[in-house]
Structures are given as structure tokens and as C-alpha cells.
Amino acid sequence: MIMETQILEIDERSLALSKKIILSGGAVAFPTETVYGLGANAFDDNAVKNIFAIKGRPSDNPLIVHVHSGYNLSSLVSYIPEYTKLLSKAFLPGPLTMVYRSCNKVSPAVSCGLDTLAVRIPSHKGAQQFLKYLDLPIAAPSANISKHVSPVTARHVYDDLKGRIEVILDGGKCEGGIESTVLDCTGDIPCVLRSGLVTADMIAQVVGECHEYVMKDGEKVRSPGMKYKHYSPNCQTILFEYSDRAKAFAEYKELKSQGKRAVIMCDNSVYEELKPQDVLNLGKDEREMAANLYDKLREGERIADIIVAVAPLKQDGVMVGVMNRMRKAFG
Numbered sequence: 448m449i450m451e452t453q454i455l456e457i458d459e460r461s462l463a464l465s466k467k468i469i470l471s472g473g474a475v476a477f478p479t480e481t482v483y484g485l486g487a488n489a490f491d492d493n494a495v496k497n498i499f500a501i502k503g504r505p506s507d508n509p510l511i512v513h514v515h516s517g518y519n520l521s522s523l524v525s526y527i528p529e530y531t532k533l534l535s536k537a538f539l540p541g542p543l544t545m546v547y548r549s550c551n552k553v554s555p556a557v558s559c560g561l562d563t564l565a566v567r568i569p570s571h572k573g574a575q576q577f578l579k580y581l582d583l584p585i586a587a588p589s590a591n592i593s594k595h596v597s598p599v600t601a602r603h604v605y606d607d608l609k610g611r612i613e614v615i616l617d618g619g620k621c622e623g624g625i626e627s628t629v630l631d632c633t634g635d636i637p638c639v640l641r642s643g644l645v646t647a648d649m650i651a652q653v654v655g656e657c658h659e660y661v662m663k664d665g666e667k668v669r670s671p672g673m674k675y676k677h678y679s680p681n682c683q684t685i686l687f688e689y690s691d692r693a694k695a696f697a698e699y700k701e702l703k704s705q706g707k708r709a710v711i712m713c714d715n716s717v718y719e720e721l722k723p724q725d726v727l728n729l730g731k732d733e734r735e736m737a738a739n740l741y742d743k744l745r746e747g748e749r750i751a752d753i754i755v756a757v758a759p760l761k762q763d764g765v766m767v768g769v770m771n772r773m774r775k776a777f778g
């Protein structure tokens with residue numbers, strides 16, 4: 448079904464329209480502090496299934512449920528470990544998603560049949576307005592076509608989903624830039640399934656210990672999203688390690704001499720060192736790099752045939768999450 452897609456400021460009118468759409472089983476795109484989400488009523492089976500169809504998302508990759516900060520969590524999950532209360536106090540609302548034992552109140556399509564439920568309370572003002580206005584758990588993946596780069600502006604959402612949804616609520620550019628940290632809280636010690644702005648170290652500082660999940664060969668994936676190619680721009684890509692930056696520069700020049708539209712993606716220090724003419728500069732520090740990554744990947748696919756990326760020197764802290772996305776984007 449092709450429909451007209453509108454980008455709307457968040458106000459009483461657009462919220463009322465969004466509510467009408469959500470209550471009739473539709474999906475609305477909304478901003479969060481990480482990336483834009485594509486939301487539907489988590490209680491509504493067909494609405495949740497529709498989200499997978501709109502995105503072309505594999506049917507075994509579960510969704511995060513979003514709620515406002517006053518929502519009663521215990522109505523959605525069966526057990527709330529003590530340490531998650533400490534984490535909520537330290538980091539919520541904010542870019543931390545916690546996975547709990549589900550009490551099966553939302554549609555089974557949300558968690559794709561798993562007995563757990565991922566819950567997130569975003570801090571973005573527009574997200575909170577939207578979620579409070581609805582007062583429902585909203586199942587929402589990132590608002591991009593599956594496997595493409597996640598959207599950090601309303602325009603990015605439009606570019607991917609125009610004709611497929613009616614409303615995109617515009618809350619400006621997302622400040623965080625990479626998706627929330629996904630933390631498995633079903634065990635005695637929390638375990639990071641997807642890295643993000645709330646790092647394993649930050650979590651360990653609050654609760655004493657935090658594991659980081661590494662997939663072993665043959666093991667059943669705990670966070671199904673991790674097995675898919677992701678975040679990929681629609682152009683050729685190649686990634687060099689930081690120590691190979693001179694090789695990257697030579698490759699870029701070679702491609703240019705062949706008449707290809709090549710561009711270097713790197714952090715500011717590598718930019719200062721190599722001074723390439725065509726650059727997607729990720730910035731100076733980890734926060735800047737996280738905030739710029741998806742915007743620059745989308746700019747790259749627009750202006751270049753090939754992105755030649757150099758891995759930043761810094762790879763700890765928030766950069767764990769940034770590097771994880773870079774490696775997936777660059778295959």
C-alpha cells in the first residue's frame with residue numbers, strides 16, 4: 448500500500464494524528480536520543496507484524512519496547528532484578544535497553560517467540576511526549592529499511608520509508624547517533640549484547656560487574672540482531688586498520704586516478720595527517736564520532752562510489768560500539 452508520507456513537527460496536532468494511526472494498527476516514526484524509531488502498539492499483533500513488513504526485517508530479530516518514564520514496568524515483565532533498579536537510577540531515561548523475563552502481555556511477535564522482553568525508556572523530549580501521549584508500550588526498531596544505515600534525521604527516515612508510512616515526527620538530529628546499549632538482565636550479572644553509549648565499564652561501576660557477550664562458533668545467538676549484516680551504505684566500501692592509514696590514502700588516490708568518486712572516512716587526527724580532499728570527517732572524540740557515524744555514511748553513499756574508511760585510533764569505551772557498527776557497515 449503506497450501512502451503519502453508527511454514530516455511533522457511534534458505538537459498537539461501531530462501527536463493526535465499519531466495516536467489515531469497507532470490505535471488503528473499503523474506505524475509512526477519518532478525521534479529518540481540514539482536513532483529514529485518506527486513505532487507500533489506492542490499489544491497489537493498485526494501492528495507489530497506490519498513493522499517487520501515495512502522494514503523488510505527478518506522475522507527472527509526481536510524488537511525493543513519503548514515506554515515513557517512513568518510507565519509501570521512490572522506490568523510488562525515478570526521479574527525485575529535489584530541491580531536493574533540501580534541501573535535505571537543511573538542511566539534512565541537514556542540510551543540503555545534492558546532485557547527482562549517477559550510476562551507475555553505484549554504481542555509474541557515483539558520478541559519473536561523468545562521468553563524475554565527488551566525495554567527502553569528514551570530521554571529525547573519528543574520521544575517522551577509521544578510515549579506519554581499514547582501511554583502504551585511502543586515496539587520500535589530503527590526506522591530504516593532493514594540492513595541499511597540507521598536514520599538520525601527525519602529526512603533519513605523519509606529517504607528510506609517514504610510511501611510506506613504516513614507520519615514521521617521530526618525531533619531534529621539525534622544527539623547520540625548509535626543505537627542504545629542492549630543489556631541482558633536475565634542473569635545474576637548483566638551482560639552487554641550490543642554496545643552503545645552506556646558502556647560495560649559504566650555499568651560495572653554501578654553494579655560491580657558486567658559481562659560483554661562474544662558470540663562463539665556454533666552457539667545459539669542471544670541477540671538475534673547480531674548475526675545480520677547491518678548499517679550498510681548503498682555504495683562500495685573498504686575498511687583499513689588505523690596502522691594501515693597510509694595504504695588507505697594510496698588506495699583512495701589510486702581510485703581517484705581511475706576516475707572513481709572516492710572519499711576517505713576517518714577521525715579528525717587522521718584527517719589532519721593525510722589531508723584528503725574528499726573526506727567524511729567523523730570528528731575529534733568518541734561522542735562526536737558516534738553522533739556523526741550514520742550521518743556521514745549516508746552522506747558517503749550520496750556523494751561517492753566508494754568509501755575508503757580508516758579505523759580510528761581510539762577503540763575503547765564508546766568506540767567499542769562505533770567500531771562494531773563500522774565493521775558491520777564495511778562488511
Ligand code: TXA
Pocket residue numbers: 479481482483484485508509510511542544546558561563564565567569587588589590625626627628629640641669670671672673
Ligand atoms: O537505540 C535504539 O535501541 C533504537 C531506538 C529506535 O530506540 N532501536 C533499535 O532497534 O536499535 P533495533 O530493532 O534496530 O535493534 C534492536 C536490537 C536488536 O539487536 C535485537 O536483536 C535486540 O535489540 N533485542 C530485542 N529484543 C531482544 C531480546 N528479547 N533479547 C535479546 N536481544 C533483543
Ligand code: MG
Pocket residue numbers: 588589597
Ligand atoms: Mg536497527
